[in-house]
Amino acid sequence: MLKKKEGGFTLIESILFVVAIVGLGFIIYYFGWGLTGKAGIKVMETDVQTIQKALGIYVLDSNGMYPTDNGKLPAQGEYKLIVWESSYTSGNKQIFFYPVILARLPRHWDEGIWQMDSVGRISAAIDPADY
Numbered sequence: 001m002l003k004k005k006e007g008g009f010t011l012i013e014s015i016l017f018v019v020a021i022v023g024l025g026f027i028i029y030y031f032g033w034g035l036t037g038k039a040g041i042k043v044m045e046t047d048v049q050t051i052q053k054a055l056g057i058y059v060l061d062s063n064g065m066y067p068t069d070n071g072k073l074p075a076q077g078e079y080k081l082i083v084w085e086s087s088y089t090s091g092n093k094q095i096f097f098y099p100v101i102l103a104r105l106p107r108h109w110d111e112g113i114w115q116m117d118s119v120g121r122i123s124a125a126i127d128p129a130d131y
Contacts, residue, residue, distance in 0.1 A: 040131040044124060047106035051082075051114070051122045054101040059120070062088040067097045068116065079115040082122070107131055 009017070058067055065071035067086040074080040084105060087096040098105055106114065106124075113125045 041128040044126070044128050044131045048122050048124060050102065051106065054097070055120060055122060057101055058097055061090060061095060066116065066120065073116065073118050073120060076118045079117055081112055082114045082116055084109055
């Protein structure tokens with residue numbers, strides 16, 4: 001007399017299931033990792049634009065002074081680091097470049113990589129993949 005087959009998975013079904021899960025995990029990891037690099041580029045571009053806009057407001061409110069160590073732009077072809085915690089007094093009010101104008105500091109702000117050129121453009125000397 002034949003025995004009734006009990007429920008469960010065979011060895012081959014179990015192996016196929018594990019291979020499918022590992023394959024799916026690999027695909028998600030491989031393609032997801034590439035997206036994080038693109039996200040870093042977008043975040044850095046957005047930070048540069050935000051700082052550029054904040055710089056315009058800062059210069060207007062501080063009688064033409066820039067957030068550098070001496071309030072002036074560098075010479076043509078040179079760069080100066082941005083002084084993130086610079087401030088100025090307007091009437092009875094003291095205004096800070098951060099946090100009043102910027103909602104948050106960009107990543108790596110304290111590593112000496114955010115610079116301003118002789119026309120007031122902001123740049124970041126950092127690999128977007130590290131951002």
